[in-house]
Amino acid sequence: MFPLGQDFDATSWASLEPVTNELISREINSTDELEVFFSDISDMAEHVSEAGAKLYIGMTCDTESEEKQADFLEFVENIRPKMSEISNQLDLKIINLDYLEQLPERYDLIIRSMKNSIELFREENIPLSVQCTKLSTEYQKIVGAMTVEFQGEEYTLPQMRRFLESNDREVRREAWILVRERRMQDSQRITEILDELIELRHKIALNAGFENYRDYAFRSMERFDYTPADCYEFHKSVETHCMPVIHTINDNRLIGFGYNKLRPWDVNEKSGDSPDVQGRGALVPFEDVSELVSLTSEVFHRLSSELGGMFDRLVDGEVLDLDSRKGKAPGGYQYNLEKTGLPFIFMNASGQQGDVETMIHEAGHAFHSMYCSDLRLIQERNYPIEFAEVASMSMELLTQPHWGVFYEDAEECRRAKRMHLESVIGLLAWICRVDAFQHWMYENPSHTHRERSEYWLKLRSRFGPRTDWNGFEEDESLFWQTQGHLFGAPFYYIEYGIAQLGALQIWAKQSIDPQGALSDYKAAMMLGNTRSLPDLFQAADIKLGFDEHHIGSLVDKINSALVSL
Template identity: 30%
Template sequence: MKFSEMPYERVDMDEVKSFFEKLINDSKNAKSGEEQFELHKKYYKFVADIRTNIIIAKFRHDCDTSEEYYAKENDYIDEITPVIAQLDTEYNKVLFESPYRDYLEGKISKVAFKNIELANKSIDEKILPLMQEENALISKYDKIIASAKIPFDGEEYNISLLRKFLTDKDRDTRKRAWKAYSEYFQSVTDEIDEIFDKLVKNRSQQAKELGYDNFVELGYNRMTRNAYRRAEVENFRKQVKESFVPLVSEIQEKRRKQIGVDELKYYDNEVYFNDGNPAPTGTPEEILKAGQEMYRELSPETAEFFDFMTENELFDVLGRKTKKQGGYMDFLPKYKAPIIFANFNGTSGDVDVITHECGHAFQGYVTRDDEIKEHNDITMETAEIHSMSMEYFTYGWMDKFFGKRADEYREMHMMDSITFVPYGCMVDEFQHIIYDKPELTPKQRKEVWKDLEKQYRPWLDYEDDAFFSEGGFWQKQGHIFWNPFYYIDYVLASVVAMQFKVWMDKDYKEAWKHYLELCKLSAKDFYETELETVGLKSPFKDGTIETLASEMKAKI
């Protein structure tokens, strides 16, 4: 079914409560594991319908944040999702404590029960008002970002549409664009500080209510860290500081020479060539068409996937002034359909949507018929491997998008991917410090960011910019507001995707075979076990990052 034809029905909370009340009672009284699992299948169907309606409403709201009907539906969803999550947790506790647990574990996996354990520790009825307030604060931040109207060269742009000027080949143009960008954030920084301060205090209070010392451990449980914890992440960041920060410093010097400047400034950030970064040669429609040709050639599985996405209008990728910024993939369980949201803006990022977000969507598509819902409850450090690896697996088709500059795109993408690793770790360490010390003032939080930038991005020179030089850059990073401790998942996935890059350069077919195997494994096993199963190394083990940094250095 085409997305435009999919009906939306507001979730009836009386119906939801009634369903869960009966389900919980029936499940408690089940006389066998088989009977309990049959009841669980009813849960799958009901939750799929709820989830589908919620995604449709939020997706349509994101496509036009000024549209009144779906704006109200989005507010309603912010209110009801914590309640649904609590009911879901209460039901899963029944499974967790079931006398037939061995049978159920055999059906839905040990991973699922570990996830239930973490969910049980993450929510309670007494924190629902705080969770609702948290959702409202996030939506308030999103509205500030989505409603940005930035004057530049006689026109008005939102953040997504301004981006092409931030990486313009003309240095003066991008300097003025960064100034306009900075001035917008400077105009709203106090408001963003206030929102974030409330978020930090809100989340810290949730943690206290649930018996935690601070939000960090609760944040890990909310992110379903079922196979590693803080110590492993800290060791990973330490390896990145030792191996990737020096490598990225070398990349910055190479980039300085390539763009022909005496000193790199912040407005040179993410610019890789003197004549500008490679940009797609076609229109948005032509980019999508090239994507379809690429996936038809890559494999039978990707061909079927992309044709399905195209035929059912499951892309909304055109940038618009009232559209939420960013990009993501979601999944409509009722229709077994992935859906992709993005903001094309004429930069190489448009092609990254066709590779990265389609990597997510492809994985969702190949596992769409698995009746065990828990098998697709993928934790993010695994989910991001699917997307980031697809960026590398599609390198051979970049001429379809960039023409004669395809080689430059590949070089830029690889350098940018390596450069991202320290930045992602910096975002993660920032959040650990912030939630370890929720009493910090907004000014002190910006000082924390400034100090971390010296450690992770020592080459950056903000000159005397009033916003960025005072430690404000993090306010543009939505993940810090949306999902605490999510961002490190991108980094963990990125270094695994780089392992696939090394592998495919030696044996593309063998690497693709193991990538497809990883996609199909989904969430059936724990993170490091799945990596080992498909022949990849854990990022947490000493030596993995040092070896990888050496291998990637050789490629650039």
């Protein structure tokens, strides 16, 4: 039966069922047989993963095809739940084998992960999780259905972004108020959804023997290497070191714009971005997708011939779908094809600086999966998100010295770099605000709506830009409602902050030892998921830490780069 052939159809239960039955009933009589068992399970998981990836890619590249959508949904609703049940059964089977103790060290993390999910598993939590999923789907539906009428036309909220970023202050103000009014119409229900989610999640945690959902979430997300106390330290360090930089950036904007105060439509509450102070139009780094590809290739070749070659392999492998066109889903992602061994990159490029950053970011993810593609088991390649984003975020920073490829005009190039570095700082503050909010909510699950608002505003005074929300106080106290992670992916957010700290250290090393920075990057990425998070950081010669001194020195580096630009 194993290895499964290239033509094995993992989208069909009829072909999967005999394979899973054989695995479940197989007798294992030695450590060698157990290793073969791991390898066969991985073989099957690779097929299932690639089948799901191809269906998802097919659907997002062609949203108008009802057939592709139906195929994907069929897979999600019928194959995935069955496979997760099977995987639970296989974990239980493995965990009870005596041979487990004799496995070589490279299985340690895989076994830790299996034991963890078995320890957390409670039958009575399944229906509660289903209810949580339903509530977060309701949130998505409510937000997705929001539209406003602006200048005689109907727009979705993501479409309103271009008016919110307009150089015309009056257009921004009008657009911002319209969007806020629309959001406030559903704010009552969204508040209730979060109430219900907190209650359900608290129950899930109690059922699994935890004091609160925060502690449960840390365990279920396999955060073995950092604690809530580390997160608090992270918040404090960002408050001390990032906020003065953010306030200075905004003070300069205030002078540049010539306003008497900054209003919420002048500075983006989340990213900290603002329109160009000099009223210049958007940057135009490339004309079309073929130019984006050739210029990105040149950037990577200038950074290193190895990375340039790896990027070209993606281009030749036809695993890029980059242009924005009708019938394509929004956003960008990188998806590993576990069987083929190639990553797929999806995005909607339309000629903006943000597209350059997305292309480079997703290429960084692709390099990571290419570097560790020789690791045998799928679990060995399933690296933690805190480190996956180091791979992508550090590429954004490491390529900066070569962004001139996209800009003939030196000032335009400086502007692109400045905007990117400012958003790195701005985003760290927003990440800490969202994270601190979640810690507090789940540690105090019986809080009132008023207390929630008050706590949010307290965090805003610690981590927010000093914009004046006079006249929009209720909007200000409910602005957390715009952050979808609070509903669908609780506690999942600080990972990006942790990864950014890693990326900044690799970038800092580049200025002293450019070759060393790249070889550390490679050495760490090749390890995939075979080392703990601190060991992966160490392999990249960077530190996993949150103290003020450490974060202060990274912020100083950004600040001096900003000054020199």
